[in-house]
Amino acid sequence: MAFFLFKLRRRSQTIFMNLEKALELISQKLNFWVSTVIKMLPNLLLASLILVVGIYLAKRVRDFARRKLEVHFHNRTLGDLVISLVYVVAIGIVIFTALRILNLDKTITTALAGAGIVGIALAFAFQDIAANFMSGIFLSFRRPFKIGEAIRIKDFEGFVEEIRLRDTTLKTYQGQLIIIPNREVFQNAIINFTRLGKRRADITGGVSKTADLRKVQQVALAALKEVPGVITDETHFLFENIGESTIDFKVLIWVSSGERMPYLQFYSDVIVHMTEAFRQNGIELPFPMRAIVSASRQP
Template sequence: MNVEKAYDLIQQTLNNWMQHFIKMLPNILLSAVVLVVGLYVCQWIKRLTRKLTRKISHNAALGNLLVSIIYLSSIGILIFTVLSILQLDKAVTSILAGAGIAGLALAFAFQDIAANFISGIFISFRRPLFVGDIVKIKNYMGRVEEINLRDTVIRTFQGQMVIIPNKDVFQNPIENYTLLGKRRIDLTIGVSYGEDLERVRDITLDAVKDIDGLSEDDEVTMFYQEFGDSSINFIIRLWVNTPEQLVYWTVCSETIIRIKKAYDEHNIMIPFPIRTLDFGIKGGVSLDEVQIKT
């Protein structure tokens, strides 16, 4: 008797399933068609996105990331559409709720990493610096070696490789010396109060006028700035025709050599601090007097 009841129950369940399957058969066929067509559409979207990202950004890592995000998003939309056609709305709701909770948890757990990735995306689109540029970010100055989605690698002029998170690159000022194509030397010098300032200016400008590496489009300028403790100080500004660090320091060094040589030839004095040493308990006693007493 129990076997017959179990057999009837199984048969009734199978019949219900068969009826439900027959009733859902149009939806199943439609979902299969939508799935196949959707996969082709997703592939087409993927190829189109790759072409567009190559035109917008030359960063391969960023392009691959955007292509993957858009492709996976289209696949997700396709899956939800198929589930809706199959009248599995509860499953769709459960998946969306789970995805929201998981996304919130991941956002809190990896907020620094996410901030670096987002900053890397903005840097790739805005492009304030390129590989090979000479830049100064925070306290690091050097040549850009790599620009990744998470960090930027700089080789300093001391030969060190510095990896800077993109969040710091994006949130801090960037001094890009390569964008202008030239650099300026600001050299501060002081001369004695007894010198003829107009004569000093003419001799100084004449000494540096033909240094190799100076920009032909910018003139050398000189301005007196202040009355110092022991000298009248001025600043001389020279433009170097390249942002390269070696040329910059070479021109700076040659400028100092030529100015010093010109001042020696024309008896122009560059003052230096003078200190007077007093000996004795109350001061005012010279070293000779101390030696005589001892």
């Protein structure tokens, strides 16, 4: 029994000594941390002050850049990119300065090196997204279209609703929204129906071989002058073929709107006015006329 009590006392002493050593190590560590914090307290306060003031100034710089760009720079997409870059660079400078005060600049350098490697890996993984952003930047410089203009890209046609760095949004004539990646926009032909402010319609038809051709031409040109929106100075009436029973003609008409619905209404009105004028003047139309829609180009 005495031996058992002796062993128990020895084990208790060992546990107590180990616990005492552990508490001493914890106390030393806490004292080291407290002394380190006290020693770095001025630097911590200065770094915190730099972060607060720096972020405030970065926001002011961003707002100032936005106001200046809105006045002198009319490309909103590219302007937003420049503003974002200015803000990110300013925040980066503030953070790096604060870390340097805390003697953590080597840590941030190592982190940036690691981030660079990760960035390269992400660039390969998301190269399609990166291609869309780069295409958006190039489109911002070229500016082949603006918001509100009627355009056609591949099989998509409509009004430009929104232009962003990653994609372009069209609203079709049926009221549908189409989001096209800027890579597709950049790599394909773009037809802008609005930019020139006019568009051409080719009207073809035929009159009887017994008709007075000079009268046909005069009646047609006079009828076109009554159609609002037709640019009569650039209208051309041409006889182009002698068929079996008709003499075929073509009228090259420029209308003062490149957008689809006004344009369709224009050449519909042209056909109505010409047909009525021919009938009123006794000019026979053996076959119905047809309209051929063409892109904006000079005759």
